[in-house]
Amino acid sequence: MLSEFGQLSIFLVIIFSILIIYKSFLSLKSNNQIIEPGIYQLSLWQVTVTILSFLVLIASYIVSDFSLINVYENSHTTKPLFYKIAGSWGNHEGSLLLWINILVIFSYLFLIFNFKHLKNFRLLTLVIQNLIILGFTLFLIFNSNPFSKLEPAPLEGLGLNPILQDPALALHPPMLYVGFVGCSIYFSAAIASMLSNYRGKLFAKSIKSWVLISWCFQTLGISLGSIWAYYELGWGGFWFWDPVENASLLPWFAITALMHSVMVLEKRENLYAWVIILCLITFILSVTGTFLVRSGILNSVHTFASDPARGIYILLFLSVMIFSSLIIFFRTFKKESYNFYFKSKETFILINNWFMAFFLVTVLVGTLYPIFLDVVTNEKISVGPPFYNIVIIPLTVPLLILMVVGPQLSWINSKSLGIIKHKALIIIGALLVNLIIYLFFGSSSFLSNLIFISALFLIIHSIMEAYKIYKKKIKFELPRVISHLGFGLLVLFIGINHNFSNEQDFNLKVGEEKKFNEYSIIFKDLKLKQEKNYKALIGNFEIKNFDKKINKILNPEIRIYSNPETLTYEAAIKTRIDSDLYLTMSNISRSDYYNIKFQHKPLMIWIWISVLMIVLGGFLQLMRNKNES
Secondary structure, eight states, rough: HHHHHHHHHHHHHHHHHHHHHHHHHHHTTTTTOOOOOOHHHHHHHHHHHHHHHHHHHHHHHHHOOOHHHHHHHHHOTTSHHHHHHHHTTHHHHHHHHHHHHHHHHHHHHHHHHHTTHHHHHHHHHHHHHHHHHHHHHHHHHHHTTTTTTTTOSSOOOOOOOGGGGGGHHHHEEEEEEEHHHHHHHHHHHHHHHHHHHHHHHHHHHHHHHHHHHHHHHHHHHHHHHHHHHHHHHHOOOOOOOOHHHHHHHHHHHHHHHHHHEEEEEHHSSOOOHHHHHHHHHHHHHHHHHHHHHHOOOSOTTTTTTTOOOHHHHHHHHHHHHHHHHHHHHHOOOOOOOOOOOTTTTTHHOOOOOOOHHHHHHHHHHHHHHHHHHHHHHHOOOOOOHHHHHHHGGGGGHHHHHHHGGGSSSOOSSSSSSSGGGGGGGHHHHHHHHHHHHHHHHOOOOOOHHHHHHHHHHHHHHHHHHHHHHHTTTOOGGHHHHHHHHHHHHHHHHHHHHHOOOOOOEEEHHHHEEEEETTEEEEEEEEEEEESSSEEEEEEEEEEEEEETTEEEEEEEEEEETTTTEEEEEEOEEEEEESSEEEEEEEOOTTSSOOOEEEEEEEEEEHHHHHHHHHHHHHHHHHHHHHHOO
16 A cells, blocks of 8 residues: 555656646746745645655655565664664665655745745746756656565565674765755756846855855765764774765865855856856766765765666756756856956955865866776775875865955955955964964974964964954854854864874784783673674773773674575764764684774864854855845
């Protein structure tokens, strides 16, 4: 029954999409400037049946309906309820249905909330968005149907990949998809803008809130994935330049550039063509990331549901998107002339865009180059942290300085750059704090010190700006100050963490002790514990640090899952305000010894807090936009 209702819901999504496109084209021929009530009703029915289809899939997981192939392959009766629900989007078919849900929800919300804008522009946006919805829904039905039946229905399922059974990863895909798929609405709006000649300030106002929504959720989604990788994969870090991590980062660079460029278009009626390009690139990169992850091209611990047949469809769909949007762009392109003064806010925003574009191209090349080399020469290489550190890290210094200077300038032309002269006290403050870091943590490279000073320059300046805002009640600047402060803190804490982490890898058996530097680690004992859907071998380690008078007990685990049969290595982490103690253990085959990985990571929790500050600034700006509209 659930399967039939789910199938019907998906077919209704297609029917409503076709009807919306048809009714919209009819309405475009009318001189009436009001959108017909029938289009609103069709959109409401479309979003209703789409959400219902997803709720049906979730219900199928909750009741363990193994007559559905999707539920059978990704669930099990002993799995906790939370992970049964999360399992509905923790696979290719379910995540694609979630993708379609977000496409439809954004389509409906854009139609409802952008009522002040030109009718033809809104209708054309609706048409383009529904063409995208049609493309993905047809893909779902013919290639990736989550409601496909399995007969006879088995009594038990295969279970969800254990490393996906985690709260952070359960929330990671929905957050990331709102960011990824949210880009579709301003992709559609950009094409509609070119076709309807709805340009300039009005177009900027129509998309700026949607850009912020997708940016905030994508930042949150990437962060949740990073947190999950930190404590679940046993790597002990927050970012590894893994190809799938990079696939999520690429559209983020484009959205960040777009978010700043929209301000120039709104204030100065400039950069329209560049804003359009960024709107198109952002969603194209999102679909590209989907293609890379699901086609089997990338080899990564994050990759799931890889299927070359699916990859071919997404590649064809992606090609159609790229070529059709390029044709429309060049057919409607009008040459623009920019006469920006160097001492202007818009010039510095444009420089910011150049940085984002450079970072984007660097990560894109680093991700795709090994693929092309493998295809052309059959030689397998990996591009890892050293490449990105060499190319990207030095450029964070001018970017941080730019984030201080740019917002202080006026639109069109500032009288002088004299504001820089008044930053001497801030620079001295940054140098003093850097000296404290040196005295507390120890020496680091010249480049690291330069990054610390630049980050502190932004942090101190942002704190001073926040104080001025509090005194003068200039609330419109607060979102930007919070986000920039968060970014400065993020760079500082990443730098400290990277330079001053203490990492040790060694082998121990029960009862032994390992001493190094100021640490002592005693492997006290092992315990076996039976949980609902796995067995756990739990280590008991005593960690002592004589210099800092630390004495902690850490309990890493080796988990044995039966559905499916999998071993996972769970890190034991003691998080404190100043540092994390991180320990994993893994068994050495045919031996009483266990491989132990210990890390002392300074200021780790502040990396996540910094990201939350960045996102908070975005949400505050979104609330401000809502109040202004």
